[in-house]
Every structure is written in C-alpha cells, then in structure tokens.
Amino acid sequence: MSRSCCIINCNSRSHDSHGKPTGKEIGCYRITSLKRNCSSHVSEVTKTRRMAWIAAIQRPNITSQNTPAHRFVGSLGHITVKCKDLRVIQLEITGMEECLNIASSIEALSTLDLVSLMYPFFYRPMFEVIEDGWNSFLPQNAFKDLESMTDEWRLSEVNKDFSLCPSYPPLVAVPKDFDDETLKKVATFRHGGRFPVLSYYHKKNGMVMMRAGQPLTGTNGRRCKEDEKLINATLRPGKRGYIIDTRAINVAQQAKARGGGFELEANYPQWRRIHKAIERYNVLQESLIKLVEACNDQSHSMDRWLSKLEASNWQTNVKEILTTACLAAQCIDREGASVLVHGTEGTDSTLQVTSLAQIILDPGCRTVKGFQSLVEREWLQAGHPFQQRCAQSAFSNSKPRHEAPVFLLFLDCVWQILRQFPCSFEFNESFLVLLFEHAYASQFGTFLGNSAAERARLCLPEKTVSLWSWVNRPQELERLTNPLYEPNSLVIWPSVAPQSLLLWEGVFLRWNRSSKCLDEAYEEMVHIIEYNKELQTKVNSLRRQLAQLETEDPLLHTP
C-alpha cells in the first residue's frame, strides 16, 4: 500500500514500496483505496463534520467556508484559512489550477469525519517518551489516594464492559455499602445510565461531591428507592446535603415531559435543591461565534466593540459557571455538606462545575500534574464528548449540531481564577492555551473520541501518543510552569463580580494583538525570578561556610 499525498502533483508518499511507513512527519496523504470504495461515505461525512487531519499541512485545522475561500487576481489565487485556534492565515498561490487544487484539498481533508483517519493515528513522536501519558492517570491510582483518606468508598467494576453506562469509565467510585446489583437499578433511573458517582472527597471535613445524570422521574413522578438510598448514604447522620441542578427551574420542569426531571423534596427530604442556569449546546456555540466576530471587528469604534462584547454573552456565561462552582465549593467547605451536581446529561455543565469546584477547594488540582489528572478524571473519563463538542470552532458556518465550547469555557474560568491568584497555580496561561488548541486539533490521541468506551474501541493507547507524554517532559514543563508559584494549601475564593472578570486575551485576541512586548516582559520576569533563586542558594551556601568557619576557628570571634 502506498498512500500518496492528497495534493495533486505532490509526490510524497507516506509508505514506501514495501508498505512500511516512511516516518516523515509532515505530509498530507490520502488513502486511495478508501477513496475509491467508500467515496459516498466519505463525502457524506465530509459535509457534516470537519476535523483535523489537515494538521499535517499546517498544524491548526482549517475551515474555509465563510470567507471567499479563494479569489483570483490574474493568475494569483488567495486562500483564506480560518483556524479553530482562531488564527487567520492567507495563502497566495500563483497559478489558478494549483490554487483550486490546494483549496479543494484543504476543504476536503479538514472535514474528514472518520476518526481512524485522523492525524494522531499517523503521527509518530519525534521525542523520547519518558513517561507514557496513557498510564499516568489510571483510576486505580487515584483511588489509592482516596483509600488513604477514607474507607467509605469502593471501586466498582460494574461498568467494566461499558454496558451499564456507555459514557462512564470501567471503574467508578461508589459508596461501600452498595453492591453492583443496586447500582444497576439506579443506573436505569438516571439519564444515560449515569448513576451518582464520587467526583471529589474533601479531606478537610470528609464531605463529598458527586455527579450524575438527571433522574428520570417523568411526568408521573417516578421514584427509585435505590437511588434515594445511594445518595443518602453519603450524608452524615442528621446532616443535609445540596443538589445543584445546573438548569433553571423551568428548564428542569420542562425536562419532565421528555422523561427527565429532578429530585422531588418529598422523596429526598434530606437534600436541598438549588437551580442555577448555565447555558449549554448551541447557545454557547453562538455565544462563541459572536464573541470571535466581535474580537475581529475592525471598525475601530469603542461603543461597537463593547456592545458586541456584551451581546455575545460570553462573559455572562463565564460568570454563571464560576458562580455555580463557587456555590458548590461553598456548600462543601463552608456549610460542611455533601453535594450532588447534575444537569440533563451530566456531561457538560456538570463537569464544568465539579472540576472548577475542585480547583477552588483542592490545592492539588492547581499543580501541573494535578490539573492534568483533573482533566483526565473529570472530563475524559467522565465522558465529555470532546469529538462532538469540538468538531467545529467559531469560524465555521455550517449548522452546529453537537458543537459547544464547554471545555473552552472551563479553561476560561480557570484562567480567571489564575489571574486573580497569580501565585497559587503551578502552571501558567500557556498551559491552558495549549489544552484549548489540542482539544480542537492535535497530533495526540488524548482528546479523540467521545467517551472512555470509544477510546477503548479505537485502541488509542496502542495506536496514538498521549498529549501528557509530550507535556510531561522537562523542556515542555519548563515553558508551562508559573515562575511565581508558591504552594498555597488554602481554599481560594475567586471574585465573580462582573467587574473582576476579564476577556481572555490570550485566546480571543491572541492573533490580533502583538504580544511581543508582553512576552518580553514575561520572560524578563522569569529571568528575574530564576536569578533570585540562584542568589538565594549562593547566600545559603555562604552562610553555611561562614558558620563552619566560625566553629572551626574560634579565633575568628576574637581577632
């Protein structure tokens, strides 16, 4: 087999004549056989989905529909490439035919839908993998930490073949006294089988945060004794807990008609339910589209910019999510109560709330490794459908289906906290920007697929490289660590006043402001801090020498 480059007239091949991969990193290959046999399939998915095999041409992926993709002046063609990381690139190509060929290649290849054709499956690392990221954050290891703090939880294998809940990982933490049979019953009562599982254990007071899908009460108020027992088991005697529903009360009411619903006070007397309105799905996607449009507005009018910023509602979304996360954290830390978080499916806003609450509460999540572990636990394992949500970004003008910048909003919220507590995080803004880029287009397999089940089916650990393998090398870590970091074991309460939330320039204005001066300043700061550390060690060693001399030579005291 010989995969030739998709660009017509390009002679590069991905495999040599013996069918061995040539190992070249850059290239844009098509698989001729596949094109012949499945052309209808390919063209169908091409229309509906766009994804980043094109990473081979230019790392970021490409959408090119909502601009004149190519226009011609004489024999010179222009292609405007609008990337998912919000960069806009112009290509000038001589020769009309070449230009058209390139444009159609880009269009076709940027929207390939078949996961197994995506770049991570073709990418071979050019670096030495020191620690395989696929094994860095196994649920078993995370559970060992939990075991050291409490014996009230166990690791259940009830979902080991993904049959009970397709979006859960094979191993989940549940209260010790509940056997797998009960869990199976509870799973039938929760949306998508997402029965309540442990998300976070607050060491300070033993309170917990759980997450789930909505209960399927329906219009006739169905109840499930096992579900009630399960969540009651997490309460201390005489204590009440909080259920945080990420939907407004009327949205939750409406959900009943479609078989969903919420926990009724009568059946859950020990729980107080709080409704918070976090936007989801296409509302968020539209908000992102409007924001990016505003950021690229060239009209030079301050009023227009501010009113567009307001109309995008992005900052409102950031504020709502942060507020809800603070509420959850407050219930746990201040009120000493356990919390259950859910919305409808429990794969979007629920995860935003539980993960942000952990950043607020747990200093461990504010380290580089801890944050990776959090993303792995609360987003990848917990079944956030990355592939659906991040299929398209703000420039695409095809009708959004499952796309929503849920993860980007989470990163934005983390950035807001990081900005308010610049010394409390071991990582810096670049790390967050990096995660944003890789969630939308990556040479690594980490963000492929929609759930642990899909990832297992695709054999990602065997066939692709993990993002963490690359990030956790000293030379990368150096770039991503925060020079100001000082471990802070306290809970950090961010301000959620609208005045204190800023637009995340590092993402949204990244390509239209010159960050050269800011970068220089940052480097200078890093330099200062490093030099300071050096001096400190020098001072310490001189002090030691002096002390030694003084003890050895008593004459020094009496000259």
Add this chain to the structure above:
Amino acid sequence: MEFAEHIKTANVEDVVLRQPLQPPSRGTLCITGHHLLFSDREESDSRQVLLLLRNIDAIEKRMSGSSGTITMKCKDLRVLQLDIPGMEQCLNIAHSIETLSCLDCVSAMYPFFYRPVDLSLPEQWGLSSPEMHYSQMKELYEKWRLSTVNRDYSVCPSYPPAVIVPKSIDDDTLKKAAKFRQGGRFPVLCYYHKKNGMVIMRSSQPLLGANRKRCKEDELLLQAVIEGSDKGYIIDTRSMQQAQQARMTGGGFESKSFYDRWKRFHRQMERGKALQESLIKLVEACGDESNNMDRWLSKLENSKWLSHVQNALSTAGLLVECVERDGHSVLVHGSEGTDCSLLISTLAQLIMDPCCRTMEGFLGLLEREWIQARHPFQQRCAHSAYSHARLQQESPVFLLLLDCVWQLWRQFPLALGFSEALLLRLATEVYASDYGTFLCNSDQERCALEVKERTHCLFRALLRPTERDYYSNPLYERTELAIWPSVHPQSLQLWKGYFLRWTQQVRHLEEAQEEIRNMVIEWGKLARS
C-alpha cells in the same frame, strides 16, 4: 483663617470605622484643621488612619436613634464609613468635614502647613525651569531662543515667565501675536524631535471672530516655525463644526488662505463637563453591585470613558505620525489650549522620546506640560466622581492622561521606567495632596501665593531614593524606538488598578508585583554590599 471655629467636636471615643478591604475597627476619632485621624483601640497593633479632609468628595449622614453614621466618599474613590455614638457629636463631625473638606482659600490648604521633620523646604522648587530646560537643549540654540517677554505675566497670564520661540521672532511680534490668541497663549515650542529637527508647538485658538480678523505677526511666527520645510500641520482638538461655531464667540481656526503652508486636521476630543460626567458614570458603574454582567458591560459602554481613552491615544498617534513618520512640524490647539492640547502633546512625547519614559523624564514632562504650561488643576480637580455639588470647571483631563499612560505601560511593560504605582500616586495627589505641586491654576497664582517658597514639591519628593525604588519599574529596559500603542478598542482595557482599586480582586495582582519589586530591591542591596 481660624479652623477652630469649624470644629465643635474635636474628639469622639468609641467610633467604628469601616473601610474597604479591612475588618471594621473601633477607636477614637479626631478632627483637625486638615485631617481626620482615627486610631484603633487595640493596643497590640495600633492602626491609625490619617485622611486628608481635602480628599473627601462627598459625605452622607444617617441618624438612627441616638447614634449616627457618616459615609465619606473620597476623591481617590475610596468609601469610608463612621459609626458615631451621640447625635450631636455626629452632626458636629459631619459639619466640620463638610466645611473643611471644601475650603476655597488656597493659602489655608494643607501643603502650606505640611512640614515633615526629615525635609527642609527646598532651595529649588520643581525639577527644572524653562531656562534650565533650554540650556540643556543644545540643538535648539541655532534656530530657537528663550524669550522673557512674559516675565511679569503681562503678555499671557497662564504662561511661565520664559518660553521658547523661533529666534527670528522678536518680543514685539510676540506681544502682537499674543493679542490674537485666546488668553494670550501664542504658539510656543513644547517638543523638539532630535531625530529630524521637527517640533511640536502649542497655543490656544486664534481670535478670528465672525469677521475673520487676521494677524500678520501670528502668521509670521508660524512661518518661522516651518522655515526650511515645505509645510506644517495644525491639529485642532475640536471638530470642524465646533471650530466654526467658535467664531461666533470670537474664536476660530487658522484659515487656509492666510496660513497656506499649514494643513489642518480636526479631531474632536471631549472636554469639560462631558468628560466629568463620563467619569461619574464610570465610577458609578464600577460600584454597581447588581452582579449582572450585561448591566456592567452596558454601563461601561455608556460611560464612554474608554472611548475617550481611545480618542486621546489615537489623536496623539496622529501627532506622532506627523512628526516622526511624515517629518513635519505640528501646532496643536483646541480652544483654550490648556486641556486637550496638553493631553495629546504629553502623550506624543511619551510615545516618541525615550528620555520622557524614565521616571525623571516623565515627571519633568508633567512639570513642563502641565504645571508650567498651566493646566488649571485647582478648577479641574476641585471635585471628583462622587460630589453632589453642581459642576463648574471640573474635568478629569489629567486622570485621562494617566489612564492613557497606563494603557501604554500595559502594552509596553518594559519601555517605561516607572510603574503603575506612580500613576496611582499621581492620580491621588492631584485631587488631595500634602505637596504644593498641584495647587493653583497657573504659575502666576503660584507666585502670588508663594507656593514655591512655602510648600514642598511632590516631584522632588518622588525622586528621593526610597520613593524612587518603590515607583520604578523593575522590568525597565530603555528602547530608543517610538512605542506605537495599539488603539483598537479590543486592546484598550479598563484601568482596574485605579477604578477598582478598593475592591478585593485587584489585591492579588498587587502582591505578585510587590514580590518582583522586592526581589529587584534585594539585588540592589546585594550589589552594593
């Protein structure tokens, strides 16, 4: 003036003080002629709050039963609250604060009484004088001279005694030209661009009036400025329409027919009342506690403050464009030439001239452009955003300048030798100060009141070693290039350090900056030892 007659109750025990970012504390309140002093009763770490009464912009009192609450809104945007037992005492205190905080008599103000033990009154007040400035600028000698035509303030009451003018123009011509300009502010040199010998001049509007008067001497003066060059630019900080309307009231603009080698631009910049109202709206928005993002953003937009910042920076950019890129001299004026003209000439110098970006350079620039060239500080800064008093001459032009400088600082963190802290300090001092620098409306008034003999100078104080360490930018690296700010609305931000200074969230950032500054200071010590 006897302050005692305004103070019926000087001391009150058992008062509760509530201030932002700190827990309430109980202690003794004391009112003096210029200060409000609060001392904590805790003996372990006795905290004192010393507040200049001049700093108080508005007070509100509320009585309940036998006690009262006084809310004091300060000109530095801080809001303090005092709970005072005893109705009569409370009323007395409120009355004293009200009267003493807005005394009109300049010579009764605190700078005339401020005598710190470690400082004696300076021999020289201020950093420099027009004479010294001229003598340091050897490049000027060939074509420019220092004129003392205004030595007794008779030609132009708002100019300093010495000004720099073209060498070929004699004092008599200047006197005649001065009659043709509002307030006698004839065109004088404010900046010489060493790279290409071009200059920035500033003046006030010409007094054409409805019948299009002309003045040969004024034309001659401007002609001399662009001697040897093909043309010059005039930047009028009013819109064309405003400039035309000004003719009805005796003002106007340089018409093409009489100044044929000058090309005129009109750039409308907001001034006076509109600017003050913008500030009031912005501060109101910043204090909004409704926790609603849409409301905040639309209030921010409605205040128009950021538009004014953008406008000021882009007009300054135009000025720099003319001088640096286009290589021509420029005359800047609006109507009086004491507000917007100063704003954009200052910003332009900061953008072009690396010497103005050091701490001395910046303070020297402020002294030349704002103190000597006369911005009427006393009128403009009599009240800030909280005052209920009817607006008269108030306008936050200087604050707008500081905001623009902050935007520059944020976009070029390495290029300025001073830090945000200096801008904050200046923003506070301009409204209420221990120092005499921002007193009065002009040099003439300052001389009449002997400000220079009887008060301390803020700029000199800021350059003392301890203060200088605190206000300098640890990241500073001199660059010879012009620093062109981005004026895209997306790249301008609200100056949180000032407008949200008293809210919780800014503090962590300050701590991080403090940390870096400490490191740099430590090195300094190590290097010396």
